[in-house]
Amino acid sequence: MAPVPQFRVAELFAGVGGFRLALERSGWGVVWSNQWEPSTKAQHASDCYVARFGPEGHVCDDIAKVVIENADASIPDFELLVGGFPCQDYSVAKPLPQATGIQGKKGVLWWSIYRMLDLKRPPFVLLENVDRLLKSPAIQRGRDFAIILSCLAQLGYVAEWRVVNAAEYGFPQRRRRVFLYAHRLDHCGYQWHPIRRLYSEGVMAKALPIKSPGSPRLNELLAPEPTIELDANPYAVSQTFGIGQKISPFENAGVMIEGRVWTEKVVAAHRGKLRALGDVVAKTERIPESFFIDPARIEAWGYLKGPKREPRTDKVTGHEYFYSEGKMACPDPLDRPARTILTGEGGMSPSRFKHIIEDPASGRLRRLTPEELEELNGFPRGWTNTGMSDTRRAFMMGNALVVGIVEHIGRAIMDEAATCLESRAEQDARRTGTHT
Numbered sequence: 052m053a054p055v056p057q058f059r060v061a062e063l064f065a066g067v068g069g070f071r072l073a074l075e076r077s078g079w080g081v082v083w084s085n086q087w088e089p090s091t092k093a094q095h096a097s098d099c100y101v102a103r104f105g106p107e108g109h110v111c112d113d114i115a116k117v118v119i120e121n122a123d124a125s126i127p128d129f130e131l132l133v134g135g136f137p138c139q140d141y142s143v144a145k146p147l148p149q150a151t152g153i154q155g156k157k158g159v160l161w162w163s164i165y166r167m168l169d170l171k172r173p174p175f176v177l178l179e180n181v182d183r184l185l186k187s188p189a190i191q192r193g194r195d196f197a198i199i200l201s202c203l204a205q206l207g208y209v210a211e212w213r214v215v216n217a218a219e220y221g222f223p224q225r226r227r228r229v230f231l232y233a234h235r236l237d238h239c240g241y242q243w244h245p246i247r248r249l250y251s252e253g254v255m256a257k258a259l260p261i262k263s264p265g266s267p268r269l270n271e272l273l274a275p276e277p278t279i280e281l282d283a284n285p286y287a288v289s290q291t292f293g294i295g296q297k298i299s300p301f302e303n304a305g306v307m308i309e310g311r312v313w314t315e316k317v318v319a320a321h322r323g324k325l326r327a328l329g330d331v332v333a334k335t336e337r338i339p340e341s342f343f344i345d346p347a348r349i350e351a352w353g354y355l356k357g358p359k360r361e362p363r364t365d366k367v368t369g370h371e372y373f374y375s376e377g378k379m380a381c382p383d384p385l386d387r388p389a390r391t392i393l394t395g396e397g398g399m400s401p402s403r404f405k406h407i408i409e410d411p412a413s414g415r416l417r418r419l420t421p422e423e424l425e426e427l428n429g430f431p432r433g434w435t436n437t438g439m440s441d442t443r444r445a446f447m448m449g450n451a452l453v454v455g456i457v458e459h460i461g462r463a464i465m466d467e468a469a470t471c472l473e474s475r476a477e478q479d480a481r482r483t484g485t486h487t
């Protein structure tokens with residue numbers, strides 16, 4: 052009998068476990084995870100992760116250290132590597148001899164992911180980042196994303212990506228993130244056309260449907276030249292990509308095969324129900340007094356959320372300029388999805404970006420509770436109530452993801468993985484003569 056394929060996950064930058072919650076709901080099993088916060092001694096996210104999932108297979112240490120020290124195979128094998136990592140400067144510091152690959156800037160987390168992929172070669176990868184990743188840095192538009200794609204190509208992966216606004220798929224928050232899925236060419240191959248993959252047959256298209264461009268455009272696209280051809284050497288990409296370009300060539304969806312990139316601007320197609328902030332708020336029964344806005348501070352909140360045009364002076368250059376910004380909706384409308392939760396959402400001090408709502412029961416203005424922030428991301432209420440302050444709980448949700456979006460993607464990867472891994476297991480069994 053051919054061996055039964057396994058569906059094991061390793062979770063990097065695990066935070067409070069958004070990927071794990073989603074992937075366990077879609078049939079995957081997390082066998083190893085890593086979470087370590089460099090800026091604080093207390094490890095609240097890791098503690099919460101362990102409180103919810105147990106300590107087995109969890110490592111709370113700097114990933115840069117872990118991937119070097121664990122080259123000794125103490126990280127178990129897995130089929131899918133996942134992680135949500137910060138948008139940083141990914142430039143390649145210098146090329147190394149062929150055998151040792153490339154070296155990025157110290158402290159840049161992408162290079163830990165790269166090293167992990169190189170070390171473990173999982174057949175599937177799913178990464179999450181802010182959508183700015185497609186455009187950064189300003190001096191070489193799109194370079195950082197081009198480096199990532201070029202690294203994946205170099206390691207033998209094909210990839211697809213999509214910028215997803217969770218509210219467009221029925222979730223109550225307008226959180227916009229880029230999801231990048233890749234699989235090893237030698238495991239799954241690509242028996243598909245890049246544009247069909249992008250619009251209908253890929254993991255992203257199956258998980259999160261988009262509008263078809265219509266048959267004339269689709270026909271036009273059926274034999275397309277790629278939008279971009281990346282240099283096979285990530286160092287060359289780092290040195291040259293996007294120089295002199297004002298805008299990034301990467302649209303909100305795309306496919307990369309062996310360094311050739313097809314990218315299109317696409318629109319979400321969702322037939323189900325849409326949800327709003329008010330749907331979440333309506334479930335809250337008890338609101339501690341500290342969440343209501345102190346009447347003495349309403350003016351300060353109003354100023355920060357209001358429009359302004361003020362003369363300011365640059366502290367470094369002494370240059371005088373006008374700073375202007377528009378008006379934010381205040382209170383936040385309950386009949387629309389929430390804005391993106393940021394890490395600074397918690398705490399009593401007035402801020403332009405924290406949400407303020409009119410409490411439906413009392414009519415008083417208030418901030419959102421940690422439980423409401425959790426539900427806006429699709430976590431069970433109380434998930435981060437594991438010994439940290441309310442401000443910290445809000446911080447965790449600012450870092451986390453919309454669980455339901457990853458659940459959809461996890462299911463689509465599972466379908467693809469089941470087919471790929473079964474046929475791979477059959478091939479291996481035939482080769483070794485263990486097939487019955």
Ligand SMILES: C[S@@+](CC[C@H](N)C(=O)[O-])C[C@H]1O[C@@H](n2cnc3c(N)ncnc32)[C@H](O)[C@@H]1O
Nearest residue numbers: 064065066067068069087088113114135450451
């Ligand atoms: C964007 S958050 C990911 C949140 C996660 N997806 C969740 O659902 O909570 C990135 C995480 O990477 C962690 N991190 C930052 N630097 C790290 C490092 N050097 N090693 C390991 N983890 C790190 C941060 O503490 C943070 O929790």
